Amino acid sequence: MNRYRNAGSLRHEEALLARGVRASRPPQPAVPRPAALRDRECDRARDARSRRARRPHSVSGGAGRRRTGRLAAGTPLLVLLLALMALPLAAQSVAVTPQGSFVVAHDGIVELFASNGHDRLWRSDGVEYPGALVAGESSIAVLDPIANRAVVADIRTGASTSMRTGETPIDGAFVGGDLYLLERDARALERIAPDGTRASISLAADPAFLRIRDARLFVYSRVAGVIQEIATAPFRVARTVAAEPFASDFETDGRTAYTVHPRDGFIRMVDLATGKPAGHVRIGAVPVDLAFAGSGTALSAPMLAVADPSAKRVWVVEGKQSVMQAFARGFLRGLIGLGLFGGRESKFRTGVDRVVIRGPVSIAYDSSSGTLYRFSKEKIEVLAHPVAPGAFAVGPSGVAWWQDGTLVAQKANR
Amino acid sequence: MSKRMQCAVRSGQWAVNDRALRAARCALLLVLLAPAAFAQTTRIASDFEIQQMEKQAASAHDFLSQLSAHLNLGDLRLTRSETTVAHTEYQKAADIAQRERTDARTSSDLARYATATMYASLAEAKLGEERQAFALIEEATRYASDDAKTWNVYASTMRVLQQPRKAASAARNAVTVAEAELRRSPSTAKRLDLDIYRYSLATALDDAGERDEAQRLLETVVASLRTQDFDALRKDAARRESFEIYSTARGETTAYLSLLNRSQLQLAAMYERGGNVARARDVYHDVLTSRSDDATALAALARLAGSGAERTQSYADAFDANPFSIGLIRDYQSWLSQHRVDPNDGASDGSIIRRALEQMARGENRAARSTLDALASRFPENDVVGYLAATNDIALGDAVRARSRSIHVETLRREVESRLASSVAAAPAFLDGTATSATPSGAELRHLLAALQQQRLTPEEHLALDRITLTSTAMFDASAAAGKPGQSVLESGTVEGVAFRFSEPMAFAGTFAAATPLRLTYRVLGVTEVGGADGLLLEPVKLEAER
Numbered sequence: 001m002n003r004y005r006n007a008g009s010l011r012h013e014e015a016l017l018a019r020g021v022r023a024s025r026p027p028q029p030a031v032p033r034p035a036a037l038r039d040r041e042c043d044r045a046r047d048a049r050s051r052r053a054r055r056p057h058s059v060s061g062g063a064g065r066r067r068t069g070r071l072a073a074g075t076p077l078l079v080l081l082l083a084l085m086a087l088p089l090a091a092q093s094v095a096v097t098p099q100g101s102f103v104v105a106h107d108g109i110v111e112l113f114a115s116n117g118h119d120r121l122w123r124s125d126g127v128e129y130p131g132a133l134v135a136g137e138s139s140i141a142v143l144d145p146i147a148n149r150a151v152v153a154d155i156r157t158g159a160s161t162s163m164r165t166g167e168t169p170i171d172g173a174f175v176g177g178d179l180y181l182l183e184r185d186a187r188a189l190e191r192i193a194p195d196g197t198r199a200s201i202s203l204a205a206d207p208a209f210l211r212i213r214d215a216r217l218f219v220y221s222r223v224a225g226v227i228q229e230i231a232t233a234p235f236r237v238a239r240t241v242a243a244e245p246f247a248s249d250f251e252t253d254g255r256t257a258y259t260v261h262p263r264d265g266f267i268r269m270v271d272l273a274t275g276k277p278a279g280h281v282r283i284g285a286v287p288v289d290l291a292f293a294g295s296g297t298a299l300s301a302p303m304l305a306v307a308d309p310s311a312k313r314v315w316v317v318e319g320k321q322s323v324m325q326a327f328a329r330g331f332l333r334g335l336i337g338l339g340l341f342g343g344r345e346s347k348f349r350t351g352v353d354r355v356v357i358r359g360p361v362s363i364a365y366d367s368s369s370g371t372l373y374r375f376s377k378e379k380i381e382v383l384a385h386p387v388a389p390g391a392f393a394v395g396p397s398g399v400a401w402w403q404d405g406t407l408v409a410q411k412a413n414r
Numbered sequence: 415m416s417k418r419m420q421c422a423v424r425s426g427q428w429a430v431n432d433r434a435l436r437a438a439r440c441a442l443l444l445v446l447l448a449p450a451a452f453a454q455t456t457r458i459a460s461d462f463e464i465q466q467m468e469k470q471a472a473s474a475h476d477f478l479s480q481l482s483a484h485l486n487l488g489d490l491r492l493t494r495s496e497t498t499v500a501h502t503e504y505q506k507a508a509d510i511a512q513r514e515r516t517d518a519r520t521s522s523d524l525a526r527y528a529t530a531t532m533y534a535s536l537a538e539a540k541l542g543e544e545r546q547a548f549a550l551i552e553e554a555t556r557y558a559s560d561d562a563k564t565w566n567v568y569a570s571t572m573r574v575l576q577q578p579r580k581a582a583s584a585a586r587n588a589v590t591v592a593e594a595e596l597r598r599s600p601s602t603a604k605r606l607d608l609d610i611y612r613y614s615l616a617t618a619l620d621d622a623g624e625r626d627e628a629q630r631l632l633e634t635v636v637a638s639l640r641t642q643d644f645d646a647l648r649k650d651a652a653r654r655e656s657f658e659i660y661s662t663a664r665g666e667t668t669a670y671l672s673l674l675n676r677s678q679l680q681l682a683a684m685y686e687r688g689g690n691v692a693r694a695r696d697v698y699h700d701v702l703t704s705r706s707d708d709a710t711a712l713a714a715l716a717r718l719a720g721s722g723a724e725r726t727q728s729y730a731d732a733f734d735a736n737p738f739s740i741g742l743i744r745d746y747q748s749w750l751s752q753h754r755v756d757p758n759d760g761a762s763d764g765s766i767i768r769r770a771l772e773q774m775a776r777g778e779n780r781a782a783r784s785t786l787d788a789l790a791s792r793f794p795e796n797d798v799v800g801y802l803a804a805t806n807d808i809a810l811g812d813a814v815r816a817r818s819r820s821i822h823v824e825t826l827r828r829e830v831e832s833r834l835a836s837s838v839a840a841a842p843a844f845l846d847g848t849a850t851s852a853t854p855s856g857a858e859l860r861h862l863l864a865a866l867q868q869q870r871l872t873p874e875e876h877l878a879l880d881r882i883t884l885t886s887t888a889m890f891d892a893s894a895a896a897g898k899p900g901q902s903v904l905e906s907g908t909v910e911g912v913a914f915r916f917s918e919p920m921a922f923a924g925t926f927a928a929a930t931p932l933r934l935t936y937r938v939l940g941v942t943e944v945g946g947a948d949g950l951l952l953e954p955v956k957l958e959a960e961r
Contacts, residue, residue: 091545185580223591245560246559288556350519
């Protein structure tokens with residue numbers, strides 16, 4: 001059953017009303033619970049939700065602890081945040097290089113700052129509308145998805161080259177010095193070598209996400225509903241694996257692919273070795289964004305953080321465990337998916353729809369108000385507002401964001 | 415018609431709900447009453463739609479009714495060159511959508527949020543806010559990439575932003591999603607949805623230059639709309655005497671009529687551009703069977719008319735349907751530059767605009783000023799009236815008055831500024847002496863054009879111009895006509911950035927490619943219209959490859 005309908009289409013809405021179905025689903029109450037991503041967990045989660053929906057529920061996390069259920073409207077901070085919601089934010093992008101320095105693209109320029117966030121190392125020409133910023137070992141690339149341009153700059157000197165790309169470059173990655181660009185509306189992945197040599201391969205419909213793991217590239221195509229693994233030498237689609245279409249985010253640890261589906265509230269997994277579905281779990285009300293919260297070990301599953309703007313929470317759940325991991329942790333516990341990390345969800349003042357976690361730094365972001373949060377198990381704090389989408393980054397040295405023409409950095413261990 | 419206008423006119427967002435159907439039923443009385451009420455005076459074709467949308471904006475309170483009313487009003491005003499009013503309507507639509515976004519997000523209703531966000535994007539695009547529109551539509555698709563209508567609005571937004579390849583990609587997604595939905599649960603409504611998305615894809619492909627696929631898709635859409643699958647909608651339209659065409663259609667019947675109208679117009683335009691005049695005329699006539707005052711079809715039929723009488727009548731009908739279409743006005747000016755027409759004394763707004771154009775073509779600029787000033791007092795927000803009045807002022811040598819005219823369409827304003835800049839130019843120096851040949855600069859040719867436009871050449875300068883042959887580097891446009899083997903047929907192009915044409919296509923011995931610098935020796939015969947703007951009418955003497 002669809003839990004989440006797009007009311008954008010009156011025609012669509014009419015069809016729903018004719019069937020006696022509400023056009024939109026009331027937000028689900030926040031349900032703090034542990035979850036491991038297993039098929040059977042799905043039913044358990046549904047049961048648990050219906051039980052909890054009938055009783056007041058407690059919320060863990062500093063800010064959320066003082067509230068119950070849906071956030072009461074009218075608090076001064078909330079009013080302030082929402083009043084600023086409609087403000088247009090100029091396109092700005094921030095990224096972290098492997099060396100820990102920060103790159104900022106804004107107002108047609110690119111700047112590199114030292115890891116302290118204060119010392120500007122160089123400034124170079126950029127693009128008019130900076131979208132994704134891609135950082136490699138020796139180069140960075142800033143992409144303009146509207147004008148179909150990329151500027152590639154040398155990290156050491158700032159010397160830059162501007163180039164035309166295929167239609168709508170939305171993401172990229174450096175592998176062995178080569179730049180790989182995901183050109184969504186060209187439905188292509190293009191490789192640009194340091195000497196300017198270019199090659200391109202066709203992808204499935206709506207290639208929306210590019211991920212890199214162990215020098216392997218993975219592309220999830222949203223409308224086609226496939227994950228394509230791309231080999232770099234030779235440059236080709238190594239294999240194509242079916243997945244559920246229409247995910248709002250995609251992550252992979254190289255073994256398992258995770259997609260999150262806001263419409264029905266599921267996280268779905270695909271075993272990349274077998275190419276088969278590896279389970280799914282319902283999580284929160286409208287889960288939108290995924291991040292690895294812990295990489296897992298030989299004895300534990302990876303942890304996933306899930307941003308849910310409807311519940312105003314970030315859920316933390318376990319990813320898929322291998323049989324060995326499950327066995328090592330106790331066969332029964334592994335089988336039914338009872339994890340060890342219950343109650344690690346957090347409630348925010350506004351609905352967060354992006355989550356980024358690097359080491360000890362966990363960041364959540366509300367795209368509609370431009371509010372940037374830092375959170376931990378114990379505490380949620382507003383770092384900045386308003387911050388443009390993409391104008392923040394988390395690296396080993398800490399978090400940095402671009403606000404009012406200034407780069408602000410906060411160390412990982414404050 | 416400007417690119418922006420075309421986009422706005424063609425952008426297709428379609429939506430239906432039961433409330434819309436109820437509203438349509440309420441509106442039925444007006445549909446029946448309106449023709450009699452308007453019969454007292456000649457009306458502009460979009461008057462009725464504007465009246466309906468203003469009523470909807472005033473009475474409806476729900477988000478989608480309010481939004482569609484203001485988007486439609488903006489589009490309708492834009493077709494009439496009322497840019498300022500159109501902008502105000504788009505701003506209202508954007509404000510409404512932003513408020514809805516805020517409310518939806520506050521109440522954690524992500525479905526409403528996604529909907530409001532995509533419409534906010536469309537409104538921002540119509541306001542020319544490219545970055546904001548792009549960011550918003552990307553945000554909407556995060557939540558609703560499984561929704562064909564979201565992709566369709568994405569495509570419409572990109573077309574407004576003149577990003578045809580992005581539009582085509584989004585429209586392909588809409589078609590893919592809608593085809594799957596139709597396979598899962600076939601219904602008339604879903605067939606109509608699918609045809610709407612195919613139309614969107616076709617228009618985006620056409621913009622992107624992928625004409626073959628676009629034409630095939632449009633033929634599929636038009637054929638589909640004529641099948642018995644849509645009998646019920648056709649009967650409903652006939653029963654309710656519905657004829658309204660909206661870019662944001664509400665109600666299945668209105669959506670059906672709007673889609674049939676737009677897809678036929680688009681298909682006919684493609685046939686026309688491809689040189690298939692007979693098929694184009696047939697399809698334009700099909701448009702007129704369901705909407706006899708469709709301004710676009712009437713203008714096209716005037717352009718494609720076989721006889722002078724037919725053309726004259728078609729132009730009269732087209733101007734009555736929309737007196738303020740810049741495309742139609744340019745077509746008519748082009749026709750007037752080569753033909754004399756009898757003075758018309760009609761009282762409709764279309765007749766008055768035609769009269770002004772005819773007066774300007776005959777050089778009766780003082781009479782034209784009187785005609786245009788009377789129109790400007792009745793349509794003070796109309797950019798086309800301001801533009802025509804300004805160009806007429808320039809012809810009268812009244813630069814001060816020309817500068818005072820209100821023109822908000824950038825292309826028109828730039829054209830007036832360019833003419834103003836040229837208007838102060840004196841005759842070029844090569845007409846001063848007794849030389850029989852010269853190699854003029856671009857600036858000299860522009861001065862010559864301005865002097866000819868304003869009839870400022872002295873008799874001596876006219877004699878010099880008759881005597882002198884000029885040599886310049888010319889870049890020719892590709893010609894539709896083909897020559898014999900070993901010949902090149904060329905008709906128009908630019909010399910030093912100044913547009914020119916010959917009186918008819920000329921066959922030159924030798925092979926000369928278009929868009930390649932060539933050495934042209936020529937005489938200047940006068941001023942003519944080239945691609946909607948003034949240019950030099952030349953008589954070729956010799957054409958050689960550039961040395």
